[in-house]
Amino acid sequence: MENRLIECVGIGTDIHRLQSGGPLRLGGVEIPFDQGLLGHSDGDVVLHAVTDAILGAVGLPDIGERFPDSDARYRGADSGALLSEVVADVGSRGWAVVNVDVVVHAERPKLSAHKGAIRGRVAALLGLPADRVSIKAKTNEGLDAVGRGEAIGCTCVVGLCRSPDRK
């Protein structure tokens, strides 16, 4: 991938409560665990944070405004499809994602074995090579809701550039 100048950055955060029974979906990847994330959509905190960061970078309304949980269309929605819609929308406005740096906050399960798959899936959704996507996982040292294993959170930053065909 050619080097492109980042013109704007966005930050995204999200947290969802864990409930018994899977599946657990993080970054579009199903992870074996006895709990899943509660949410109006599929509860994928990683894809929600990434989607919100992209929307924020270009000054569009946030994910909650765009895909309101009062709207039955988004019940059980595939968060990958929502992210793809946003990537296409910002693309039509002349923006392209350059990179994304993701931190998943989870006490359990251990994510080291799944980071590669999440990276590949997020990269595919964004149309990026895998080396422009970073997935890091941190525990919360036993502190707060994440540390007690009641929730999984995500923080991420994205960089965007003007699309090469829309200078």
Ligand SMILES: [Zn+2]
């Ligand atoms: Zn969410």
